[in-house]
Amino acid sequence: MYIKKPFQQDENEQNTGDDRRQIKRRHLIYYLRVWDTDYEQLLGHVVDISSEGLMLLSDQPIPKDKEFSMEIRLPDLNGSPQKIDFRAACHWSNNDINRAFYDSGFSFLNSAPEAIESVRQLIKEYGFKD
Numbered sequence: 001m002y003i004k005k006p007f008q009q010d011e012n013e014q015n016t017g018d019d020r021r022q023i024k025r026r027h028l029i030y031y032l033r034v035w036d037t038d039y040e041q042l043l044g045h046v047v048d049i050s051s052e053g054l055m056l057l058s059d060q061p062i063p064k065d066k067e068f069s070m071e072i073r074l075p076d077l078n079g080s081p082q083k084i085d086f087r088a089a090c091h092w093s094n095n096d097i098n099r100a101f102y103d104s105g106f107s108f109l110n111s112a113p114e115a116i117e118s119v120r121q122l123i124k125e126y127g128f129k130d
Contacts, residue, residue, distance in 0.1 A: 053107040062104040086111040
């Protein structure tokens with residue numbers, strides 16, 4: 001009986017696009033929640049993020065090629081909750097190493113300049129330094 005190695009990608013699994021990414025995604029010091037604002041449902045948590053997109057970890061697969069209205073809710077450090085609202089499209093969704101979860105890749109769609117600037121500020125304040 002053949003069992004594949006834990007980190008080996010099956011040839012039937014889709015390429016996540018890491019080799020095509022032009023802007024490096026950054027990991028954050030917080031495990032931020034991302035909400036689908038159309039349905040007020042938690043979609044997942046930010047794994048990594050850039051000014052062009054993000055990867056989520058969720059407990060359900062996310063439909064590929066679907067557009068979402070999303071919101072990242074930031075830690076309430078100053079007594080007033082803050083959030084970043086944007087639209088994004090899911091390009092892929094695959095099982096995580098832990099098969100109970102799914103990793104999904106999104107790109108931002110026509111987001112307002114303020115939203116992109118908020119993402120850049122989020123990375124600057126909460127991103128791990130290389």
